[in-house]
Amino acid sequence: MSDEGSAISPKTISRLPIYWRYLKELDDFGIERISSQELAKRIGVTPSQLRQDLNQFGQFGQHGYGYPISELLISISRLLGLNKSWRMIIVGVGNLGKAIASYPNFGKRNIKLTALFDVDPGKVGTVVAGVKIRNISEMPSFFKEQPVDIGTICTTPEAAQAVAEMMEAGGALGIWNFAPVKLKTSLPVKHLHLGDSILELLYCINRRNEE
Amino acid sequence: MSDEGSAISPKTISRLPIYWRYLKELDDFGIERISSQELAKRIGVTPSQLRQDLNQFGQFGQHGYGYPISELLISISRLLGLNKSWRMIIVGVGNLGKAIASYPNFGKRNIKLTALFDVDPGKVGTVVAGVKIRNISEMPSFFKEQPVDIGTICTTPEAAQAVAEMMEAGGALGIWNFAPVKLKTSLPVKHLHLGDSILELLYCINRRNEE
DNA sequence: TAGATTGTTAATCGATTAACAATC
DNA sequence: TAGATTGTTAATCGATTAACAATC
Numbered sequence: 001m002s003d004e005g006s007a008i009s010p011k012t013i014s015r016l017p018i019y020w021r022y023l024k025e026l027d028d029f030g031i032e033r034i035s036s037q038e039l040a041k042r043i044g045v046t047p048s049q050l051r052q053d054l055n056q057f058g059q060f061g062q063h064g065y066g067y068p069i070s071e072l073l074i075s076i077s078r079l080l081g082l083n084k085s086w087r088m089i090i091v092g093v094g095n096l097g098k099a100i101a102s103y104p105n106f107g108k109r110n111i112k113l114t115a116l117f118d119v120d121p122g123k124v125g126t127v128v129a130g131v132k133i134r135n136i137s138e139m140p141s142f143f144k145e146q147p148v149d150i151g152t153i154c155t156t157p158e159a160a161q162a163v164a165e166m167m168e169a170g171g172a173l174g175i176w177n178f179a180p181v182k183l184k185t186s187l188p189v190k191h192l193h194l195g196d197s198i199l200e201l202l203y204c205i206n207r208r209n210e211e
Numbered sequence: 212m213s214d215e216g217s218a219i220s221p222k223t224i225s226r227l228p229i230y231w232r233y234l235k236e237l238d239d240f241g242i243e244r245i246s247s248q249e250l251a252k253r254i255g256v257t258p259s260q261l262r263q264d265l266n267q268f269g270q271f272g273q274h275g276y277g278y279p280i281s282e283l284l285i286s287i288s289r290l291l292g293l294n295k296s297w298r299m300i301i302v303g304v305g306n307l308g309k310a311i312a313s314y315p316n317f318g319k320r321n322i323k324l325t326a327l328f329d330v331d332p333g334k335v336g337t338v339v340a341g342v343k344i345r346n347i348s349e350m351p352s353f354f355k356e357q358p359v360d361i362g363t364i365c366t367t368p369e370a371a372q373a374v375a376e377m378m379e380a381g382g383a384l385g386i387w388n389f390a391p392v393k394l395k396t397s398l399p400v401k402h403l404h405l406g407d408s409i410l411e412l413l414y415c416i417n418r419r420n421e422e
Numbered sequence: 423t424a425g426a427t428t429g430t431t432a433a434t435c436g437a438t439t440a441a442c443a444a445t446c
Numbered sequence: 447t448a449g450a451t452t453g454t455t456a457a458t459c460g461a462t463t464a465a466c467a468a469t470c
Contacts, residue, residue: 009437013411013415014411016414017411035452037451043248043393048441049438049439052439055452060452062446063446065451066450073290074305080413080417081358082413086413103405106409108406109409109413149416150412150413154445174412174413174414180232183392188412190408194297194316195232195314195319196232198401199227199228199293200227201361201386202292202320202322202361204224204385205360206290225462246428248428258427259462259463259465260461263461271428272427274426274427275426275427319459
């Protein structure tokens with residue numbers, strides 16, 4: 001609806017969750033004010049970058065004093081959508097799906113796990129993280145009963161595209177994808193692949209040891 | 212030792228694992244040659260970027276013909292260290308630690324899980340993914356018995372820094388960190404945080420729905 | 423040879439850092 | 447007021463895209 005603050009750069013967006021975490025910690029400690037220098041040092045960015053980032057969506061600081069933590073925290077929370085609550089499902093309840101289902105910090109982020117789906121009849125009916133596993137064939141009807149905001153894909157790469165399509169058709173708003181495939185969808189997708197991540201580390205290790 | 216190819220840009224490095232995956236798939240299919248246009252399309256980058264990336268560490272293509280897949284695959288594999296084998300331990304065997312321990316694709320990457328550690332006496336002695344969980348107090352002596360290349364941290368954020376220090380002291384070569392804290396260490400660290408990842412997605416979802 | 427596709431240079435774009443006037 | 451620290455402009459740096467001569 002509104003376009004205030006219009007475009008925040010992608011790099012800044014990727015840092016917002018980190019800012020949020022640190023500000024929340026400070027706020028929980030009851031600290032009210034912090035300078036860009038001090039905050040940047042804790043987070044591990046330059047003060048200049050921090051100020052540039054924050055100025056993309058507001059003017060929070062006070063010359064000579066620094067930033068009011070709780071005010072800043074509220075703004076970033078709003079940007080990230082943390083003032084609303086979100087419903088999430090997970091499709092594919094293997095080891096990774098289970099681990100994500102059991103992730104203890106969704107609550108802090110206002111995300112609620114509402115359903116789990118799997119193809120394995122042996123798993124269907126069992127309970128993980130307090131949520132019953134349903135057969136994947138029930139997905140379309142489930143979407144009709146209760147809306148889903150976030151669809152998490154923890155299936156094999158082969159199954160992922162079909163699952164993404166079911167999610168989009170069902171009205172999910174975004175996809176959190178742990179399967180190593182590029183999904184074709186018009187929904188926003190955040191991709192996270194363990195295998196790619198470890199290879200990036202391996203490159204760094206390998207390079208250091210060759211020099 | 213050698214410095215051939217010297218510096219590959221960080222952005223290119225982050226794409227190498229993806230290139231590796233796609234090239235491996237093509238190679239497994241027995242395909243021998245591909246143009247930058249075709250490969251880029253599959254991967255989801257521009258042909259120009261792909262060629263710029265590849266030319267940072269060699270000249271593989273043949274004018275008018277494209278790139279020899281297996282040769283390129285071998286080169287990227289070497290860069291990523293996949294021609295060597297690597298030993299990994301995981302510290303903190305909660306849900307996430309278990310899921311990582313059970314990740315089925317380490318073998319393809321020549322990574323072997325050699326030990327698991329936890330502080331919980333109730334877990335110590337039990338077996339996950341075929342590996343016995345040891346008490347974290349045994350870590351220093353374990354490092355003396357068998358070298359560790361990759362130290363994976365799946366502990367609480369509070370414990371992470373101390374674990375990282377034990378890993379560095381023990382001679383680990385790099386740290387794969389799933390705890391949401393910035394580690395102080397001289398080792399290469401690859402950070403992966405579920406909570407940050409989902410917030411990035413949430414931002415995108417939220418932004419779309421506000422417009 | 424003609425067609426295709428690379429390697430590479432130049433142009434563009436975006437992100438980071440530095441610097442400092444504005445101001446609490 | 448004097449000191450501190452912001453908001454913002456300008457300078458730098460790096461990454462992406464476009465274009466095309468080189469060449470298989």
